[in-house]
Amino acid sequence: MSLKATAKRLLKHAGIRAGLETVALTRADALWPSAGGRGVIFTLHHVRPAETRTHDPNALLSVTPQFLDEAIRACAEAGLVPVALEDLPRLLADASDRRRFVAFTLDDGYRNNAEHAAPVFRRHGVPYTIFITKGFVERSRSAWWETAEALTARLDMAEFDFGQGLEQLDMRRPARKRAAFDRFSAFVQTGDEDEAIARLDRLARAHGLDPLAIVDRLVMDADELRALARDPLARFGAHTLTHINLCRAGAARLRDELAGSAEAVAAYVGRAPRTFAYPYGYAEAVGEREVQAAADAGFAIAVTTQPGMLGPWNLARPTAFGRVSLNGLYQKKRLVKALISGIPFKLM
Structure with missing residues (x-):
């Protein structure tokens, strides 16, 4: 990838920010309330204090505890009810329940999820789901x-x-x-x-x-997961054995990555996971074969990283829920409100 391609990526981020700012400043959500659907599932990775670094290519994967607090407050102000991810299929299937929901998820099991994110979730009484990759926990696969x-x-x-x-x-x-x-x-x-x-x-x-x-420094081990599982707000989902793009795995490995990760999570936290997150999660990493495999593996819900709001359409494909990234490049409360509106995804 050339310097030109890198510059193109930076321009893309600038365009996304400009779009979110426009939605936030114009209060377009008041004009298009249906765009927000039944709510949103948010994706996070690292939650840790801000650091000043000249080279930070993974900045989009890291938010501060203060921003997480602001995001939760933004959801409350928008009337979203925080729920555990695993409860969404049941809640969305209840035709008498017209509430809008928010579910918070964190990928990869970083230690800072316990150190910095969990206290914020506890302060607000918000459930959260952490997706676990066995290879990271066992220190057998690098990130x-x-x-x-x-x-x-x-x-x-x-x-x-x-x-x-x-x-x-x-x-x-x-x-x-x-x-x-x-x-x-x-x-x-x-x-x-x-x-x-x-x-x-x-x-x-x-x-x-x-x-x-590096993995040992960043990711929780089995004992730390077991300790965090005592938090009544914490839930744990599977995230494969090796964090591989499942679309590029053979049929046997696909089954092993799903079943093996579920078995590992159950061993770590004492409860079989009902949820699954596809590594990477973009369209080239999640196809119909993978969606069906997650259903066949017994997961009640599986999530991608393809943006979209919650709605009745999710019930037809419960192992293909979309999620919206709480991106480290856009850490402003007003931008969270723009995301909650759902309007950016209607315009994509």
């Missing part, structure tokens, strides 16, 4: 996006084979670091994912970075 961030932050130059022979990566300027990160990301997401991650891990180790130590 490649965290590895790539640490690697591009540390190095100014590196050699790497993206499939066409060794190339020199110049990362002496912030823009080039981000371009290198984007190339690693594209490499993992378009080729053989296991092999791409293995190559990235080898590069990291060659430069003194241990990818599994």
Whole structure:
């Protein structure tokens, strides 16, 4: 991925922000109240205090506890009732219940979910669901996006084979670091994912970075999950064994990734998960085969990262609920209200 492509991505984010600001400032939700449907499922990853970093390619995955508090308040002001994700199919099926709902979900099981997010949810009495990947908990699978961030932050130059022979990566300027990160990301997401991650891990180790130590620093282990499970507001869902793009997995591995992760979560927290989140969750990572496989695996609800509001249409495909990202690049209460309106997704 070139510097030009990286600039294009930045322009895209600027356009999204401008659109959200327009909805927020014009109070368009008052003119189109039906756009908000029956509410929303929010996606989060990291919840941690703000840090000032010149190189932060995963910034969109991280929000502050203060912003999470503001988001919960925005939902309350919009009249949304906080519920556990696993309860949504039952609630939406009740024709006599016309309330609008919000469910908060957090992917990957980061330790800061317990340290910084859980206290905010407890303060407001809001249920939350954390999706667990066994390979992260067991320290047997690296989180490649965290590895790539640490690697591009540390190095100014590196050699790497993206499939066409060794190339020199110049990362002496912030823009080039981000371009290198984007190339690693594209490499993992378009080729053989296991092999791409293995190559990235080898590069990291060659430069003194241990990818599994990064996971150990960031992700809760089994004991921490077991402790958090004592929180009556906490729920836990499955998120595969290895966080692979399931569309690119064979039939046998697809079944194993679903069933194995459910068994692992049950072992960690003492309760079989009723919910599942597809890794990545975008259209190229979730197809009809995967939606059916999640249903066959017994999950009551499964979620993508494809944006959309709640509504009766979800009941026809309960293993294909959309979610809306609480994105670290747009941490303003007014922008949360714009998302809750549903209008941005009607205009996409």
